[in-house]
Amino acid sequence: MKRIRDLFNHHERTYSFELFPPKTDKGFENLLKTIALLCELKPDYISCTYGAGGGNREKTFDVVQHIEARHHVIGMAHLTCVLNTKNDIAAIVEDIKSRGIRNILALRGDPPKDQPDWQPTEDNFKYSSELVAFTREKFGDYFGIAVAGFPEGHVLCPDRDKDAEFLKLKIDAGADFVITQLFFDNKDYFAYIERLRTIGVKVRVIPGILPITDYRALQRFCAVCGATVTDEVKKIFEPLQDDQGATLQAGTEFAIRQCQELLGGGAPGIHFYCLNKVHPTAEILEAVR
Numbered sequence: 001m002k003r004i005r006d007l008f009n010h011h012e013r014t015y016s017f018e019l020f021p022p023k024t025d026k027g028f029e030n031l032l033k034t035i036a037l038l039c040e041l042k043p044d045y046i047s048c049t050y051g052a053g054g055g056n057r058e059k060t061f062d063v064v065q066h067i068e069a070r071h072h073v074i075g076m077a078h079l080t081c082v083l084n085t086k087n088d089i090a091a092i093v094e095d096i097k098s099r100g101i102r103n104i105l106a107l108r109g110d111p112p113k114d115q116p117d118w119q120p121t122e123d124n125f126k127y128s129s130e131l132v133a134f135t136r137e138k139f140g141d142y143f144g145i146a147v148a149g150f151p152e153g154h155v156l157c158p159d160r161d162k163d164a165e166f167l168k169l170k171i172d173a174g175a176d177f178v179i180t181q182l183f184f185d186n187k188d189y190f191a192y193i194e195r196l197r198t199i200g201v202k203v204r205v206i207p208g209i210l211p212i213t214d215y216r217a218l219q220r221f222c223a224v225c226g227a228t229v230t231d232e233v234k235k236i237f238e239p240l241q242d243d244q245g246a247t248l249q250a251g252t253e254f255a256i257r258q259c260q261e262l263l264g265g266g267a268p269g270i271h272f273y274c275l276n277k278v279h280p281t282a283e284i285l286e287a288v289r
């Protein structure tokens with residue numbers, strides 16, 4: 001399979017989905033059905049997340065391998081370096097390569113809930129930029145490498161200029177492109193692009209979009225990842241929070257508007273956090289592509 005960066009030579013925009021590996025066998029079976037439906041939408045690639053510390057990593061790689069082998073759609077494995085030693089990571093990246101996977105989203109990750117005070121030593125990578133540099137050094141150009149970007153600044157680095165400089169370190173280390181954390185105010189994305197271009201980051205920065213389907217879950221998730229639940233989102237979704245159908249409808253309309261404005265403003269595609277569901281991402285994609 002190709003590296004995602006090779007698509008950029010002839011695709012002005014890419015549309016992609018993000019999945020997570022289910023915990024149970026039943027969940028895994030269901031995900032395979034969802035993947036078949038998602039692949040009918042002809043995404044440019046599909047990525048699969050990686051559990052904190054990598055406890056469930058076989059599942060991540062199995063999902064990516066399945067997408068590529070069964071559906072001939074490019075897959076991307078997320079990989080975090082937290083908890084693992086550099087030697088562990090070398091073996092894990094070898095495993096990814098031996099499965100024929102050519103795309104990695106290189107992340108630091110966060111210490112898991114049962115080890116909140118974990119600190120890296122010199123045997124670990126401290127930041128994702130070190131993981132990127134290591135992978136490039138050891139595996140050359142074999143992998144396409146994406147990294148995470150934070151239009152509102154990372155939750156531990158609210159200074160947006162500083163956070164942009166840290167993003168630049170990942171690109172200078174060899175990353176090909178960026179997928180952003182979810183956000184609901186497009187001004188944050190466009191200002192981020194401006195900041196990055198000013199400091200010489202030229203790669204694609206693909207907005208990560210979460211269709212809103214459950215307002216309470218959204219609030220919990222944003223509290224953890226640091227994305228702002230904007231006044232506009234509160235105004236639309238708070239009154240609907242006990243009405244699942246109305247939330248879904250409003251969430252679809254909101255995401256379509258958000259994506260259309262992003263694409264109109266020059267965003268090089270959309271990465272959908274589809275939460276292992278086909279709907280409403282299918283409708284949103286159809287409306288914006």
Ligand SMILES: Cc1cc2nc3c(=O)[nH]c(=O)nc-3n(C[C@H](O)[C@H](O)[C@H](O)COP(=O)(O)OP(=O)(O)OC[C@H]3O[C@@H](n4cnc5c(N)ncnc54)[C@H](O)[C@@H]3O)c2cc1C
Nearest residue numbers: 049050078107108109127128148154156157166179180181
């Ligand atoms: C698109 C996307 C996909 C994700 N997928 C997953 C997943 O699959 N599994 C998972 O567990 N998590 C995932 N995450 C969450 C991510 O792991 C967390 O946000 C994590 O806290 C930061 O990871 P990072 O790769 O951005 O870290 P880094 O780039 O290492 O940054 C971590 C922090 O350190 C700061 N920093 C970076 N470099 C330096 C430096 N040189 N000096 C000082 N400070 C520095 C940054 O500003 C930031 O505050 C994802 C996030 C996004 C946006």
